[in-house]
Amino acid sequence: MNAVHPASTGVDVEGGAGFRVTLDGSGASFPVARGESILGAGRRAGYWLPFECGWGSCGRCRATLVDGELVSMFPDAPAIEARDERRRRFLMCQSTPASDVVIKATKVDMAPPDERPVVDHRGTLTHVRQLGPAIAEFTFDLAPVEGVSTVAHFRPGQYAVLELEPGLRRCYSMANLPGSGHVQFIAKRYEGRPGSNRLFDLALGTTIPLELPYGDMWLRDRDRPALLIAGGTGISAILSLLRSISRDPRWSTRPVHVLYGAATFDELVCWDELQALTREMPTANVHGALVTADASWEGTRGFVTETLAGLLDTDPGHDWSPAAGVVYLAGPPPMVRAVQDVLATGGIQLDRIHVDSFG
Ligand SMILES: Cc1cc2nc3c(=O)[nH]c(=O)nc-3n(C[C@H](O)[C@H](O)[C@H](O)COP(=O)(O)OP(=O)(O)OC[C@H]3O[C@@H](n4cnc5c(N)ncnc54)[C@H](O)[C@@H]3O)c2cc1C
Ligand code: FES
Known part of the structure; x- marks a missing residue:
């Protein structure tokens, strides 16, 4: 019997010694503890199966169940498609065996990828x-x-x-x-x-x-201007990027704009640090956008998309040129989609936009 069950079907994944996964074709096999993902168990055994996001959004780890039973640990994962069940396809990053299984992966490497040596x-x-x-x-x-x-x-x-x-x-x-x-x-x-x-x-x-x-949102093209855009706690990734840029002399002559949106000033966390970091860099600026602000706020009132539209509108070809720059964008999905729409309207090519969306 071949099946992929959602976790809610009651298939027992607790306790016990776990199961064995055999890779169809090569005959290689590795143990998987109860409740452990096939992707993680493979990695720990030295088998690097295809992956990208590691949590269920990209679909890169999709494989075929040849024999046995699996449990999906995230049945609502964005990458799961309606036809997957019919084709006995599953996500290795969000599936754990409920019996010994045989699976067919598109590729098996014996070393980690350079960009994600997890x-x-x-x-x-x-x-x-x-x-x-x-x-x-x-x-x-x-x-x-x-x-x-x-x-x-x-x-x-x-x-x-x-x-x-x-x-x-x-x-x-x-x-x-x-x-x-x-x-x-x-x-x-x-x-x-x-x-x-x-x-x-x-x-x-x-x-x-x-x-x-x-994740794939890391700095590329150090010779190009950079636009770093954060919504809410997207500032975590953007702060790491800015801290790295501020220490790298190669960035000292490249324009860097940081755009950061939050609901209120209390939620605009790390604002002082962003200002201090950009003050140290002759070509950097930080722009804040608050949905609700008191009279003392000097930045944008509204969403970060309004700051972005203004920047694209008022600075063409000067400091920040849409055609020349690279965008790094992090935040909740609705904010990310809204920013992507503004960037598309501004004519910024998709391959110049690196995104970390929270869902
Ligand atoms: C790439 C990425 C980076 C993120 N970075 C940050 C960050 O720096 N700061 C921050 O505050 N939040 C970040 N988040 C969001 C964070 O992961 C949580 O979604 C958030 O804390 C809300 O979780 P919750 O369980 O409280 O809410 P819920 O609304 O219950 O969470 C649902 C979300 O959790 C995720 N999820 C659900 N089940 C699983 C699962 N089995 N495996 C993995 N993910 C699952 C999905 O994204 C789903 O939309 C990031 C999300 C992603 C995808
Ligand atoms: S690695 Fe992205 S969906 Fe599994």
């Missing part, structure tokens, strides 16, 4: 800094491996998948710079929702699994 870390929550009413910065120290201290390797702009409790996995973008023994995330608590509340409720000293790095 590592399975364990991180201990050591510090929480409140930044706004429901927004905080979380610092996790990475556990040493076999007594040797661990360094976080990622590119500014990338994200991690945090396993906040067994089966509760959420993505958060690194706000700090790579190369240290810790990672920092800026996150918002959403009333009544599971992932963000679990993150905010973690006690100091709690250790959780973290996989990183994922």
